[in-house]
Amino acid sequence: MSPRTPPAAPGCDFSVKPVLTGEKALLRPFSEDDVPVMAEILADPEVLRLTGSPVTDFDPERLHAWYATRSEQDDRLDLGVVDRASGELVGEAVLMEWDEPNRSCTFRILLGPRGRDRGLGTDATRLIVGYAFERLRMHRVALWVFAFNPRARRAYENAGFVAEGVERETLLHEGEWIDAVRMSVLSREWAAHRGRPAGPRTLPAD
């Protein structure tokens, strides 16, 4: 750890499951009661298409076991995304693949139809990424987004992510090869971005 890097807050790691409150979204730990709603969201055709998920038929028992145990995981942070206006669970936001020595992790998010296109995705992304940098002292948070998902890319850009490379033709979708774009945000960029209005950003020249 660099001497200039403050340590993570005591007891603050992926085993801690916080409640994070934003303007439109609230992120909170999962419970078994969330299984029916998440089953519906994960079966949404747009979620399946845009996440490149090959699974269309989720085994109810496995799904139950998955969401019932999210709060026990210390190597990843899975949080439910709640629409603050309705109190409804509309999706999930996840930090995972924690590379502790290098203080980096990956991020993924998905929202069902009732959560989309109202700024919740941007808000939820900002909340969990802010938590990664400000509480967990991450240096880098990265993600993959398919090229046919400009909405997600825009939401990520609004939260400070920049595109850094393309993995070519990584998904075969309905007979067409789709690229995936690698995006990331670094701690110093997050610090600079926090107070900024939303808008697209490009990778700095250096």
Ligand SMILES: CC(C)(COP(=O)(O)OP(=O)(O)OC[C@H]1O[C@@H](n2cnc3c(N)ncnc32)[C@H](O)[C@@H]1OP(=O)(O)O)[C@@H](O)C(=O)NCCC(=O)NCCS
């Ligand atoms: C991707 C996702 C998290 C975004 O969340 P959201 O709440 O729907 O998005 P937001 O309303 O916060 O922001 C979307 C942004 O994209 C823009 N947008 C919407 N459709 C767009 C399109 N077709 N092309 C370009 N930009 C688009 C919106 O205008 C908005 O930008 P702005 O705030 O600068 O105007 C959510 O739509 C989702 O989960 N979709 C299904 C699964 C998925 O795609 N997961 C991500 C896999 S990488």
